[in-house]
Amino acid sequence: MEPFFSGRFRWCLFVWALCYATALAFIPIPKLSGARSSLKSVEPGPKQVAVIGAGAAGASTAYNLRKYADLLGVPVNITVFERASYVGGRSTTVNVFDDPAFPIELGASIFVQVNYNLVNASKELGLDVRGASFERTGNRDAIGIWDGKEFAYVMEDSSSWWNIAKLLWRYGLAPVRAQNLMKSTVSKFLQLYKEPLFPFKSLTAAAASVGLLDATSTSGATFLEKNNVSPDFSRELIQASTRVNYGQNLPLIHGLESMVCLATDGAVAVEGGNWRIFDGMLKSAQANVQLNHTVTAISRNKDNTVTLNFKDEQSIRQKRADFDEVVIAGPYQYSDIKVSPALEHTPDTIPFHTLYVTLFSSPHRLSGKYFNLKNPSDLPPETILTTLPAGTDLGNAEEGVGPANFWSISTLRTVDAPSSSEEEPESKTKHYVYKIFSPTRPNEAFIRDILGLEQPKVKKAGYITDLPSEEISWSYEKIWHPYPFLYPRVTFEDPLLAPGVWYTGGIESFISTMETSALMGKNVAALMSQAWLDEDEDGQVRGLDDSPIVVQGESGEL
Numbered sequence: 001m002e003p004f005f006s007g008r009f010r011w012c013l014f015v016w017a018l019c020y021a022t023a024l025a026f027i028p029i030p031k032l033s034g035a036r037s038s039l040k041s042v043e044p045g046p047k048q049v050a051v052i053g054a055g056a057a058g059a060s061t062a063y064n065l066r067k068y069a070d071l072l073g074v075p076v077n078i079t080v081f082e083r084a085s086y087v088g089g090r091s092t093t094v095n096v097f098d099d100p101a102f103p104i105e106l107g108a109s110i111f112v113q114v115n116y117n118l119v120n121a122s123k124e125l126g127l128d129v130r131g132a133s134f135e136r137t138g139n140r141d142a143i144g145i146w147d148g149k150e151f152a153y154v155m156e157d158s159s160s161w162w163n164i165a166k167l168l169w170r171y172g173l174a175p176v177r178a179q180n181l182m183k184s185t186v187s188k189f190l191q192l193y194k195e196p197l198f199p200f201k202s203l204t205a206a207a208a209s210v211g212l213l214d215a216t217s218t219s220g221a222t223f224l225e226k227n228n229v230s231p232d233f234s235r236e237l238i239q240a241s242t243r244v245n246y247g248q249n250l251p252l253i254h255g256l257e258s259m260v261c262l263a264t265d266g267a268v269a270v271e272g273g274n275w276r277i278f279d280g281m282l283k284s285a286q287a288n289v290q291l292n293h294t295v296t297a298i299s300r301n302k303d304n305t306v307t308l309n310f311k312d313e314q315s316i317r318q319k320r321a322d323f324d325e326v327v328i329a330g331p332y333q334y335s336d337i338k339v340s341p342a343l344e345h346t347p348d349t350i351p352f353h354t355l356y357v358t359l360f361s362s363p364h365r366l367s368g369k370y371f372n373l374k375n376p377s378d379l380p381p382e383t384i385l386t387t388l389p390a391g392t393d394l395g396n397a398e399e400g401v402g403p404a405n406f407w408s409i410s411t412l413r414t415v416d417a418p419s420s421s422e423e424e425p426e427s428k429t430k431h432y433v434y435k436i437f438s439p440t441r442p443n444e445a446f447i448r449d450i451l452g453l454e455q456p457k458v459k460k461a462g463y464i465t466d467l468p469s470e471e472i473s474w475s476y477e478k479i480w481h482p483y484p485f486l487y488p489r490v491t492f493e494d495p496l497l498a499p500g501v502w503y504t505g506g507i508e509s510f511i512s513t514m515e516t517s518a519l520m521g522k523n524v525a526a527l528m529s530q531a532w533l534d535e536d537e538d539g540q541v542r543g544l545d546d547s548p549i550v551v552q553g554e555s556g557e558l
């Protein structure tokens, strides 16, 4: 996401700064009166809670649950199962030249000022946060919007008033209208953070009551048009943002997520990697984190406890353990967990994007020739976002990349490359580090083209790894299911799937970001601790509205 959120772009596009902090009310924890110490548990002792997934959602669940439980005086034992070998999920870094001095984001790269869960946690955890604009590459640091043939728009040094004037000259009031629309949408969203809406049992109901279903029920294109934002501005600038952030054009992605793409004020990243927030949260939660542990099945027992089956890397043998509560903290459809007896409602399988992220370093700059610059020796902008050419109507097709063939190319930083010369092992050369987002794997010919390298006489089907190390000094490729296709919709999966079985992933069809996953994690933690308070003396679990929760169907036979 970083290209669009550069400080420069912010300045240029959005002249009206936001200041939501002051408008934010105190965010309360759920009502805490009547804390009791004799709560039901799988065994005497602490509440046993399992969280499946150590990404933003799972880490935030653990972090906030520890806080609520401490306030309530309820002892809780939190175990986090993570099938990967690292904490962070879709927030993770890799190191250029495998050198820990040069970490770069492979997944989620930025968050913004109004992302209070992440902003507050980074502060509390003492992490260094830096502006997300690019490290200076010694050049002009421009952003261009490429349509496959030409740059629809180029933003040069945006600290200049001239750019703002140029923007208003070109687009009239559209930038102002888009900005105001974004602001009012964000302030509706922020109501979900506080009482009386927080914590919410139903995201659908909460979204309806703050008036956000208007935005989620229509495409970004329709939403913007209805609000008098001109199609030129939408296509050239807003769509460039929905493409770099979500790989989706405005006729597909819903209005709310389109607005999120404009809420760029105060874009930051954590020094060393955003995953540090989630690592810090898990430590602060004193969670027992089991990496390389895959949960394979959840059995729901008659007494509303749950039994997890899981396996670790080494043993093929399944292990099992009993818990009072389990939280599925990631997309249900990719968790491969069998739930028995079956849930009354299993979260829908939704179409997810497939994104190729290609990171590499090279002594070469991007080629002016490839990008059809009038003077081919000129350098293209450091950040290249893309859009569709005027008049191209792909409708709401998922394969929406169009003639540009990629979503974005950004120049992240420069690094001193280790010398490849045997005569001068000490000599250093400056290499540029690039990130490409594309819907298919970039081939060798494409990489040669964008770097202005000659094509080999005999064409062959190669990839970045087939280029010589003088041209590409380091590379890393990754295929992600990064976010869903955010089709317009008006219902979202609930956080409570069944007694004792919680789910955070429903929020991804609403807004798919680290912050919203963290918000849903906190919401689940709040609902869970509230439910503990509502438990009857005899240990029967009550719903949040005080109605006993009834388990339907057969109870788990072990």
Ligand SMILES: Cc1cc2nc3c(=O)[nH]c(=O)nc-3n(C[C@H](O)[C@H](O)[C@H](O)COP(=O)(O)OP(=O)(O)OC[C@H]3O[C@@H](n4cnc5c(N)ncnc54)[C@H](O)[C@@H]3O)c2cc1C
Pocket (backbone or CB within 6 Å): 001, 002, 052, 053, 054, 055, 056, 057, 058, 081, 082, 083, 084, 088, 089, 090, 091, 106, 107, 108, 109, 110, 111, 293, 294, 295, 296, 329, 330, 331, 334, 335, 336, 337, 355, 357, 480, 481, 482, 483, 504, 505, 512, 513, 514, 515, 517
């Ligand atoms: C390339 C890319 C760029 C992005 N850019 C941004 C950005 O700039 N800003 C932003 O806010 N968001 C961005 N996002 C989206 C963001 O990464 C996600 O919305 C967020 O990280 C989701 O967090 P999560 O905890 O809900 O899910 P995940 O991070 O996916 O965590 C789920 C975890 O559960 C684990 N798991 C799943 N099943 C099991 C099982 N059965 N047993 C054990 N463990 C299991 C997984 O291994 C995973 O670690 C980006 C994503 C990608 C991929």
Ligand SMILES: *[C@@H]1O[C@H](CO)[C@@H](O)[C@H](O)[C@H]1NC(C)=O
Pocket (backbone or CB within 6 Å): 024, 025, 026, 027, 116, 117, 120, 193
């Ligand atoms: C973040 O911190 C501010 C200032 O302390 C506070 O007002 C706000 O409620 C906090 N928000 C969240 C989500 O933690």
Ligand SMILES: *[C@@H]1O[C@H](CO)[C@@H](O)[C@H](O)[C@H]1NC(C)=O
Pocket (backbone or CB within 6 Å): 045, 046, 077, 078, 079, 288, 321
């Ligand atoms: C906490 O949970 C782990 C399982 O993850 C278990 O081994 C441990 O005994 C539990 N501790 C307490 C005090 O319940």
Ligand SMILES: *[C@@H]1O[C@H](CO)[C@@H](O)[C@H](O)[C@H]1NC(C)=O
Pocket (backbone or CB within 6 Å): 084, 085, 291, 292, 313
């Ligand atoms: C997890 O597995 C990876 C790869 O198999 C291994 O390198 C790592 O040490 C393991 N981590 C833990 C904590 O077991």
